Amino acid sequence: MTVRALRPLTGLRARLAAAFLAVALLASVLASGISYVLYRRMMLDRAQDEVVADVRETLTFQVPRQLPPDSANVLGDRLELALTGQVEIRVSEAAPAVDVLTVRARADEEPGGDERRAAAVAVRPGEPVAVPEPGTLHVPVTREFAERALKETVFRRVVRDGTPYLLVGAHPTGYTTTVTEPARTTPPMVFVSVDLSREADDLRLFTRALLIADGAAVACALVLAFLATRGVLRPVRRLGAAARALGEGDLDTRVDVRGRDELADLARTFNGTAEALERTVTELRAMDAASRRFVADVSHELRTPLTSMVALTDVLAEDAAAAPGDGRAARLVAAETRRLGVLVEHLIEISRFDAGAAALVLDEVNVAEAVAATLDARGWTGDVAVDGAADPSVRLDPRRFDVVLANLVGNALRHGRPPVTVRFGPADRDGRAGVEVAVADRGPGLPDGLHDAIFDRFVKADAARAASEGSGLGLSIAKENAVLHGGTLEAADRPGGGAVFTLWLPAERPGEERESA
Amino acid sequence: MAKILLVEDDPSARVGLEMALTRQGHGVTARATGEDGLDALRALHPEIAILDVMLPGIDGIEVCRRIRRDDSIGRALPVILLTARGDDLDVVLGLEAGADDYVVKPVEPRVLDARIRAVLRRAEQSGLDRSVHGDLVIDRTSLKVTKAGTDLRLTPTELRLLLELARRPGHALTRRHLLAAVWEHTYPGDSRLVDACVQRVRAKIEDDPADPRLIETVRGFGYRFAAP
Numbered sequence: 001m002t003v004r005a006l007r008p009l010t011g012l013r014a015r016l017a018a019a020f021l022a023v024a025l026l027a028s029v030l031a032s033g034i035s036y037v038l039y040r041r042m043m044l045d046r047a048q049d050e051v052v053a054d055v056r057e058t059l060t061f062q063v064p065r066q067l068p069p070d071s072a073n074v075l076g077d078r079l080e081l082a083l084t085g086q087v088e089i090r091v092s093e094a095a096p097a098v099d100v101l102t103v104r105a106r107a108d109e110e111p112g113g114d115e116r117r118a119a120a121v122a123v124r125p126g127e128p129v130a131v132p133e134p135g136t137l138h139v140p141v142t143r144e145f146a147e148r149a150l151k152e153t154v155f156r157r158v159v160r161d162g163t164p165y166l167l168v169g170a171h172p173t174g175y176t177t178t179v180t181e182p183a184r185t186t187p188p189m190v191f192v193s194v195d196l197s198r199e200a201d202d203l204r205l206f207t208r209a210l211l212i213a214d215g216a217a218v219a220c221a222l223v224l225a226f227l228a229t230r231g232v233l234r235p236v237r238r239l240g241a242a243a244r245a246l247g248e249g250d251l252d253t254r255v256d257v258r259g260r261d262e263l264a265d266l267a268r269t270f271n272g273t274a275e276a277l278e279r280t281v282t283e284l285r286a287m288d289a290a291s292r293r294f295v296a297d298v299s300h301e302l303r304t305p306l307t308s309m310v311a312l313t314d315v316l317a318e319d320a321a322a323a324p325g326d327g328r329a330a331r332l333v334a335a336e337t338r339r340l341g342v343l344v345e346h347l348i349e350i351s352r353f354d355a356g357a358a359a360l361v362l363d364e365v366n367v368a369e370a371v372a373a374t375l376d377a378r379g380w381t382g383d384v385a386v387d388g389a390a391d392p393s394v395r396l397d398p399r400r401f402d403v404v405l406a407n408l409v410g411n412a413l414r415h416g417r418p419p420v421t422v423r424f425g426p427a428d429r430d431g432r433a434g435v436e437v438a439v440a441d442r443g444p445g446l447p448d449g450l451h452d453a454i455f456d457r458f459v460k461a462d463a464a465r466a467a468s469e470g471s472g473l474g475l476s477i478a479k480e481n482a483v484l485h486g487g488t489l490e491a492a493d494r495p496g497g498g499a500v501f502t503l504w505l506p507a508e509r510p511g512e513e514r515e516s517a
Numbered sequence: 518m519a520k521i522l523l524v525e526d527d528p529s530a531r532v533g534l535e536m537a538l539t540r541q542g543h544g545v546t547a548r549a550t551g552e553d554g555l556d557a558l559r560a561l562h563p564e565i566a567i568l569d570v571m572l573p574g575i576d577g578i579e580v581c582r583r584i585r586r587d588d589s590i591g592r593a594l595p596v597i598l599l600t601a602r603g604d605d606l607d608v609v610l611g612l613e614a615g616a617d618d619y620v621v622k623p624v625e626p627r628v629l630d631a632r633i634r635a636v637l638r639r640a641e642q643s644g645l646d647r648s649v650h651g652d653l654v655i656d657r658t659s660l661k662v663t664k665a666g667t668d669l670r671l672t673p674t675e676l677r678l679l680l681e682l683a684r685r686p687g688h689a690l691t692r693r694h695l696l697a698a699v700w701e702h703t704y705p706g707d708s709r710l711v712d713a714c715v716q717r718v719r720a721k722i723e724d725d726p727a728d729p730r731l732i733e734t735v736r737g738f739g740y741r742f743a744a745p
Binding site: 063172299303304305307309310311312314315319341361363364369370373374376377395398399401402481 | 527530531532533534535537540545571602621622623625626646664691692693703704705706707708709738745
């Protein structure tokens with residue numbers, strides 16, 4: 001769980017979710033973008049068409065076919081009123097010369113609406129075109145626009161102070177007039193500006209709706225991504241947990257195989273692997289158990305006959321001493337029996353190491369006392385100089401410590417020359433506290449070519465005496481004992497002659513927490 | 518010296534040990550099976566039993582267990598186990614079953630003799646003759662221990678351990694000291710002997726063996742008899 005929590009941004013789930021999100025975002029933005037553009041154009045076109053059509057219609061209806069002389073001003077006012085929709089003025093077809101025939105309020109227009117403003121500008125042939133005075137319309141009219149409006153009906157969208165406006169310009173056509181008085185009878189140009197803020201509001205509402213829809217799509221995509229990735233990741237996660245359990249030693253861990261997809265294949269493969277692993281480990285364990293049993297059996301089978309032999313050696317020796325002759329045969333058998341006993345003990349001990357059956361029985365041990373006790377138990381106290389700090393107390397197996405030390409000191413006394421020294425004291429190695437015991441002699445040092453092989457089995461330092469002393473396993477056992485403690489045993493030549501064996505044992509063993517009650 | 522019952526199934530080992538122990542001055546009765554051994558125990562009342570662990574039928578550990586349960590034999594009979602395996606499990610099981618000591622085959626007759634004498638040796642009479650610890654009374658003259666007026670039947674080893682601990686209340690004693698003083702083992706000795714024996718003594722003298730008040734464990738060191 002913690003591992004997963006550490007990689008929320010790079011995990012498979014996050015990546016899948018991001019991909020889902022990207023696709024959803026792209027699709028919805030594209031769709032809403034297109035609809036926005038289409039809708040906007042449609043709305044603006046409609047507003048535009050409406051206004052332009054209105055202007056055209058008004059001009060058609062309001063401008064008589066035959067303009068009476070000097071009618072430009074009147075016509076201008078009338079057009080302004082008509083275009084702003086305040087009144088409807090109809091020109092009587094029967095009497096086109098009469099000025100105003102009908103004035104009627106348009107009921108469908110809201111009063112006071114400032115939505116549409118109109119301005120009529122007199123056109124004087126031969127003079128530059130005029131524009132409406134600023135303020136009459138929502139937006140100012142440029143001269144260029146006015147010039148174009150003189151020729152045809154033109155429109156343009158203008159945004160002013162954030163509000164969109166439609167500006168339309170037109171000049172009445174299709175009339176006749178007195179040619180002699182063109183200056184006074186030319187109908188005026190009209191400009192209409194329309195406030196498009198209602199359309200803009202509609203558009204804004206539409207945009208908001210689109211954004212909401214986009215958001216909903218993204219949210220849906222997230223939910224879908226969550227569900228889909230969970231569907232994909234749950235088996236992956238289950239496989240991960242199963243693999244972890246397998247690694248921690250739960251060899252009967254299997255995963256459910258569901259469906260026929262790649263993940264199911266993977267799960268099947270995993271199960272197959274786990275099964276093979278379990279089979280192998282079970283076989284190995286069986287072999288291991290068999291080899292331990294073998295060691296135990298061998299140890300029993302060898303020790304039982306030795307029991308009577310060892311028990312009877314003293315009897316034999318005593319009998320032989322009383323019998324005629326010097327009893328050499330009996331003494332030899334007794335000595336050889338003891339040697340055989342030692343050899344069997346060593347063989348059994350080394351087999352126990354090989355079978356992994358050797359275990360530590362730990363106790364709090366004062367090294368100074370332990371060294372003294374080992375020397376004392378074997379009557380070596382007078383032959384060995386001891387030098388060490390008084391109180392390095394460590395947890396170790398006293399029996400195994402005794403075995404190692406007795407072997408090292410015994411070797412030094414046998415193969416080296418006095419003085420043999422045992423030096424001990426606290427020593428840290430690789431940052432671990434521990435205790436070091438060095439056994440040194442002044443003999444010939446390590447035999448040539450045996451520096452590396454000194455701890456190998458049945459390697460004897462002194463070929464001449466190989467036949468009579470030692471099992472050849474002592475140093476191997478000593479080394480195994482050191483390793484079992486998590487420590488080391490090293491051999492080196494002593495500067496100035498002799499050999500020095502250095503035993504280092506850690507004060508604490510990781511994970512060890514045995515305390516006899 | 519001592520009346521010994523030896524139970525050992527291997528004929529030559531049996532004969533060898535019998536001869537060697539007889540040479541050491543002991544009176545030895547040898548039997549080949551656990552069942553025969555138990556019968557002989559009831560009939561002959563030896564002072565000590567030496568049991569091979571691996572026996573056909575009921576094994577040495579089970580014989581030891583039955584000795585500790587059976588009043589007709591005397592629950593306090595000292596027992597030394599003879600093991601050929603030296604397997605840690607064997608030793609632990611044997612000590613849990615109530616064995617006083619163990620030796621690994623092949624054993625030198627002198628070593629075995631020393632163990633027998635050590636196990637049989639009662640504590641020296643020293644210090645106060647009588648000490649009272651709550652409802653526990655230790656009488657060093659008669660070598661009797663009573664709890665709330667009831668006689669506790671301790672094996673000689675258990676008695677010796679208790680006397681050794683109770684002689685210096687409040688003093689922590691190391692396992693190695695106890696091994697040397699009670700079992701007379703030369704270094705290095707097996708500290709599990711001490712642990713197993715302390716458990717057995719606790720089971721007899723403590724109100725609640727799981728929460729010992731009289732014999733306290735000194736972690737990483739040894740044991741201490743509660744100060745008065």
